[in-house]
Amino acid sequence: AVIVEPVAGNMNLVVPKPGFLSVLRELCTKHGSVLIFDEVMTGFRVGLECAQGIYNIRPDLTTLGKVIGGGMPMAAFGGRRDIMQCLAPLGPVYQAGTLSGNPIAVSAGLATLRLVQTPGFYEKLVATTLQLTEGLAAAAKKYGITFCAQSLGGMFGLYFRRNIPTSYTEVMECDRDVFNRFFHAMLREGIYFAPSAFEAGFVSAAHGKEEINKTLFAAEKIFSAWR
Structure with missing residues (x-):
């Protein structure tokens, strides 16, 4: 099997190079390997x-x-029917957990899934996240700070380097x-x-213009003092 984060989040935000995921899919199909996407960070974000x-x-x-439980302890996995039918009670593979099917967590998860399907939800989330990343980059440029940022949906990455990193090696070059x-x-x-240069960040539906403007004001104040 091949297990991969389709968008890396555990070394800051690094999006896949064009064609990388499609080649993985082709190779796994060709050789009969199971392709597993770890979407714990990216899922519904x-x-x-x-x-x-x-x-x-x-x-x-x-x-x-994480996100599918609306902050409650919850996780899930799923996929091809023939693989899932290997799990008990249909198959020989037993899977269980202390909190599996917890009614409070499941209720929170269902409420979260209803919320993210609201018309315009992701358009607003993308716009809010872009306001943050573009605003931080503009403030840094204004005061000559070496910095760049990017986002995908509600995920974002902040990097104290000239160009957006495309690999772990480049992430490690951040200051x-x-x-x-x-x-x-x-x-x-x-x-x-997040207190580490190697963690992706997340904007949520609870963040709005007031929170983003406060963040950008603070960043500009700091960058101006560094000039």
Whole structure:
């Protein structure tokens, strides 16, 4: 089997190079390997059909978590019928968990899934996330700070380097010392980003113009002091 994050989030946000996922699909099909997409981070954050919908690639299995429970402890996986029929009670593979089917978590998950299907939900999420990333990049450029950012749906990545990274090697070239200064300075302004230069960030439906403007105001204040 081949297990992959279709969009990397565990080394900051790194989107796949053109053709990468389609080649994986072709090779797995050719050699009879199971292609598994880990969409724990991307699931319902980048779009209603997750990353596989954006890139039009159908994996054999998909893992989901976190967001589908609306913050409650919940996860799920699913995929091809012939594989799923291997699970008990239809098949010999037993799968269970302490919180499997927890009614409170499932209720929260169903409410979340109804919310993300509201017309215009993802259009608003994309616009809000772009306002954040483009605003931060503009503020950094204004004061001569080496910085770039990108987003996909509600996921975003912040990088203290000249160009958006396309690999783990390039992510490791980001200036971690400057990121740490930025993180702590923003924290003092009441803005809490992920505390690592190697974590993707997420905008949620709860974030609006007020929160984004407050974030951009704080970032510009910090960048101007660094000039």
